[in-house]
Amino acid sequence: MLGKLRTLASDALIYGLTTILVRFMTFLLTPLYSNYLSKTEIGVFTDLFSILGFITIVYCVGLDTSFFRFFVRDNVNRTKEAFSYSFWGIFVVSGFFTLMVFVFADSVALYFPEINSRFGSSVIRIAAFIPFCDVLTFIPYAVLRMNRRAKVFAGLKIMTVAVNVIATYLLIAVFKMGIMGIVVAGIISSGVAFLAFIPIIMQWLTPLRGGKSLLREMLVFGLPTVPSALSLMILQVADRPIMKAIGGPEMLGMYSVNYRLALPMLLLVAVFEFAWRPFYLSNHEERDSKILFSRILTYFTLCCALVFLIISFGMEYVVRMPFVGGRFINPAFWSGMGIIPIVMGGYFFNGIFTNLAAGFHITKRTKFLPIATVIAAASNVLLNIILIPKYGIYGGAWATFGAYFLSMIVLYYYSRNIYPVPYEWKRIFLIIIVTLGIFWGVNALPDMIWTKILAIIVLVAFFRFTGFFNEEEIAAIKRLVGRKPK
Incomplete structure (x- = not known):
């Protein structure tokens, strides 16, 4: 019992310190924004990324939450099925809506006239892939948590944010790309995170064998x-x-x-x-x-x-x-x-x-x-x-x-x-x-x-x-x- 409590405390400490470090690293972008962007530019990208936050939740359709419920530590095959249905379910939903945003980017860009007048719909098309890449890492992150691989979890989180901070600095402070630089930095860091997870994804994916009842149960729990x-x-x-x-x-x-x-x-x-x-x-x-x-x-x-x-x-x-x-x-x-x-x-x-x-x-x-x-x-x-x-x-x-x-x-x-x-x-x-x-x-x-x-x-x-x-x-x-x- 005492050993389990020590494990819990150790994991909680790692997750807690990681969260603090990640938020602090993200906070360091604030002075960069204030020194290299106008109030209008900061307002526009703040609005854009707040909308991306809502989109991320919709893309997951609750499957990220239900995976924790259907994870079975002593049954690897069952867990792989839950992983596969969760991952492919999120992939299909997010992929469909990402494609829709990409196709109708010209119409979506009208909501952001400040972006549209300078960049057209290109920023919207790039930004559409940020939540797509992000949600594809949610289930792999969940696997790390459920298998108590807290250090790997922390390392990937910190790496992703570090890539974002460095890319943002280069693109807005050195190359003066403004809002476009922030969006490009976002897709770079999200893409790097997804690529880093490919070995874990391949390890846990299993062919879908028509067990639609499991997917139905997961949606009933998650939606x-x-x-x-x-x-x-x-x-x-x-x-x-x-x-x-x-x-x-x-x-x-x-x-x-x-x-x-x-x-x-x-x-x-x-x-x-x-x-x-x-x-x-x-x-x-x-x-x-x-x-x-x-x-x-x-x-x-x-x-x-x-x-x-x-x-x-x-x-x-x-x-x-x-x-x-x-x-x-x-x-x-x-x-x-x-x-x-x-x-x-x-x-x-x-x-x-x-x-x-x-x-x-x-x-x-x-x-x-x-x-x-x-x-x-x-x-x-x-x-x-x-x-x-x-x-x-x-x-x-x-x-x-x-x-x-x-x-x-x-x-x-x-x-x-x-x-x-x-x-x-x-x-x-x-x-x-x-x-x-x-x-x-x-x-x-x-x-x-x-x-x-x-x-x-x-x-x-x-x-x-x-x-x-x-x-x-x-x-x-x-x-x-x-x-x-x-």
């Missing part, structure tokens, strides 16, 4: 997951096409660059999510597990408060740092930095959602999770339509903030009956109130770096000397701080 996946995608990126339609690509470009600067909070939530799931699945049967889970949410909130203040106060100095092509972020985008704290607030509520979701997985009543996601996605669309015309990029940020907040509220409503946990709401609200008080107070003072550093120290000191931590927690902190390195 119902598509609406939930689409809802999650709507929650994450619906603001992009709506903002472009209402405010134009230039507004979306400003929004996109500054939205990405909230990455540190996103990474904190991602780290928590990867560590959290194996933790609660391994500890939920302990006698005091609910008290432990409650305390973890309090500590998570405190960590988010520190990150919130550090990024809110420090990002204006980061964007001024030298970088390839000029500053880390082009000064033309600095006026939109006010959305960063709002976006971080949304990520914080998403982290609470992740914490609350534990009870639904423990009790195996996950049907309530899509309900919260669908409600949040619908509210995100509605709020964007209402707020963007009046408040611009701030309307988009507040819409996302509100949608994540609503998803948390809906999940908490159901969790009270399904898996009640005595959360320390008084301590959590105290953290939030003190953090916001410091944030607003510092912003009302003259802009000095020492004031901001002092404010962060004040936050830590406040919770240390006002009785916020109990004696057990203070002793644990002292042991942690006083621990000598080995």
Whole structure:
């Protein structure tokens, strides 16, 4: 048992670190975009790639999800059949729609007049193959995960993103290809990933022997997951096409660059999510597990408060740092930095959602999770339509903030009956109130770096000397701080 837990922890660590590294590498493209592309160009490709995200979900028709369900570790032949039906099913669906986009690219390009006027339909034809190549790697990636080949999985993920970053730099910074360069870099990295997977694909593919019942079972299981996946995608990126339609690509470009600067909070939530799931699945049967889970949410909130203040106060100095092509972020985008704290607030509520979701997985009543996601996605669309015309990029940020907040509220409503946990709401609200008080107070003072550093120290000191931590927690902190390195 202990050995299996170690394996789980090791794999979770590798997947978690890989996700963090991949997102950070992708984040490094943001300063390149801001220094070598106009706001309009950034807005256009942001809109294009958000649409490609939706297309990817449709292409999979749920077969990527159902493969996990039909993977049988002790029956290689059965698993190969599931792999083959999943792979060829995705290949046929994605191939058909890719061909349709390629044939009707001239009509599709009319939705992107900025691209059409400069490149015609060539960008659309190239971009059509990006989701096609991407989805063909989903089942091979799933095989690696199910066979616990975490290091190979991580290596291929990192290689793909590294190829994309290098290709993007060369094509937009050296060869000045603009949007075309980003799309070409995308197809290069997706193509390289697919080629790297060919040996694994050939290893697991098996001739289809007319077992259509298996395909039918996989579709019956997988297709119902598509609406939930689409809802999650709507929650994450619906603001992009709506903002472009209402405010134009230039507004979306400003929004996109500054939205990405909230990455540190996103990474904190991602780290928590990867560590959290194996933790609660391994500890939920302990006698005091609910008290432990409650305390973890309090500590998570405190960590988010520190990150919130550090990024809110420090990002204006980061964007001024030298970088390839000029500053880390082009000064033309600095006026939109006010959305960063709002976006971080949304990520914080998403982290609470992740914490609350534990009870639904423990009790195996996950049907309530899509309900919260669908409600949040619908509210995100509605709020964007209402707020963007009046408040611009701030309307988009507040819409996302509100949608994540609503998803948390809906999940908490159901969790009270399904898996009640005595959360320390008084301590959590105290953290939030003190953090916001410091944030607003510092912003009302003259802009000095020492004031901001002092404010962060004040936050830590406040919770240390006002009785916020109990004696057990203070002793644990002292042991942690006083621990000598080995």
